[in-house]
Amino acid sequence: MxxxxxxxxxxxxxxxxxxxxxxxxxxxxxxxxxxxxxxxxxxxxxxxxxxxxxxxxxxxxxxxxxxxxxxxxxxxxxxxxxxxxxxxxxxxxxxxxxxxxxxxxxxxxxxxxxxxxxVVDNSVYRHRMEAVNYSLEHDDGASERHLSEAEVILVGVSRSGKTPTSLYLAMQFGIRAANYPLIPEDFERGKLPSVLDQYRKKLFGLTIRPERLHEIRSERRPNSKYASLDNCRLEVKQAEQLMHRENIRWLDSTTRSIEEIAAKVMQECGLDGHVG
Structure with a gap:
């Protein structure tokens, strides 16, 4: 063969x-x-x-x-x-x-x-487009308006796969998915951003192997502290500790496709989607 x-x-x-x-x-x-x-x-x-x-x-x-x-x-x-x-x-x-x-x-x-x-009726199509617009508006913590309307809020360090997963959930299933970054200031406080406190049941975390995060960040900002392997290791470790301490469900996105990540998020969060 x-x-x-x-x-x-x-x-x-x-x-x-x-x-x-x-x-x-x-x-x-x-x-x-x-x-x-x-x-x-x-x-x-x-x-x-x-x-x-x-x-x-x-x-x-x-x-x-x-x-x-x-x-x-x-x-x-x-x-x-x-x-x-x-x-x-x-x-x-x-x-x-x-x-x-x-x-x-x-x-x-x-x-x-x-x-x-x-095969997909107009109402389902409109629902998906509304979900896409919602996910774009609430990408990377850009807006806190109407956060209560989110069906799931993805959290994790920068470049861990939150944005593509949010958009995939919106485009394929009509799910209103927001995403919010976990940053060094959160780790220093040892707490989630205060805006997320009332939405704990909607939170789902993504993590990633530091080596892969280093590769991804280096493509965006080479030779920066942000992309350094030591910093990636520290951020991932602190993010996982924070999610564990706050009892947030999470998974490692390193070797999973967007489809797999989305399916796991839907399963863990009890989301059925809006596909007609």
């Missing part, structure tokens, strides 16, 4: 490509030993546009010495069939699942782009 360390992957769609990428990344996650070079090709909605993609795919095959993987979502078979001419493994999600599903339901599927958005 060939065990490549690097493989080119193309996410291709006649729409935005979000479905192809989301499904594809979940599949690729099962092969952690491979470094995947990802290329996105959205809005390929005609055979002509499809044929124009083939040189780039074949070039990747030549450079890698292995055929690329094409993860595709097409409603128009006249477009998807063009990729069969590429030197690649073609996996069309819609072709794999839509046909059998149509047979089971006893009906022909529609052949128009963007049908997935119609």
């Amino acid at each position: 060939i065990k490549p360390t690097r493989r080119s992957v193309f996410f291709i769609s006649d729409g935005t490509g979000i479905s192809a990428e989301t499904l594809g990344l979940n599949l690729l996650a099962h092969f952690p030993g491979v470094e995947f070079h990802q290329v996105r090709m959205p809005f390929i909605d005609s055979p002509e546009k499809a044929r124009a993609c083939l040189p780039a795919i074949n070039k990747a095959a030549q450079e890698d010495g292995l055929r690329p993987i094409l993860l595709m979502t097409f409603v128009n078979e006249d477009v998807s069939v063009e990729f069969c001419h590429a030197d690649a493994l073609c996996l069309d999600f819609f072709k794999t699942f839509i046909g059998p599903l149509g047979q089971e339901l006893g009906m022909l599927p529609t052949r128009s782009i963007g049908q997935g958005r119609r």
Whole structure:
């Protein structure tokens, strides 16, 4: 069996490509030993546009010495069939699942782009957008207004994953998630920020390994005390001690994906989400 360390992957769609990428990344996650070079090709909605993609795919095959993987979502078979001419493994999600599903339901599927958005009704969409706006307004302790409306408040040191988790909860599940940083002044006092006292039941903490925090902070502010490994070790240690002392539920975000972190937050906090 060939065990490549690097493989080119193309996410291709006649729409935005979000479905192809989301499904594809979940599949690729099962092969952690491979470094995947990802290329996105959205809005390929005609055979002509499809044929124009083939040189780039074949070039990747030549450079890698292995055929690329094409993860595709097409409603128009006249477009998807063009990729069969590429030197690649073609996996069309819609072709794999839509046909059998149509047979089971006893009906022909529609052949128009963007049908997935119609499954979610307008009220759910509005709820999610309101949640996103709320999370943006309450990112990194930026606002204390309407904090009582938060369904969860994430706390942790700077760059521990609070912001992406908050936005993911809002976008995917319509959950109003605020986040608040734990800073050296809090550690010196040995207490949570006073504004959070009345919302203790909504608090959930994120921590991270100091070495990984050092890497992340160094990308933002290299050679600073903020990013130094010693400072990262101190902040993480003090934050974990504070969360333990204040009886706050928390988890280590170092090796977890945003999806995993969000799922754990929802489970621990008893949140069901608002998905229709």
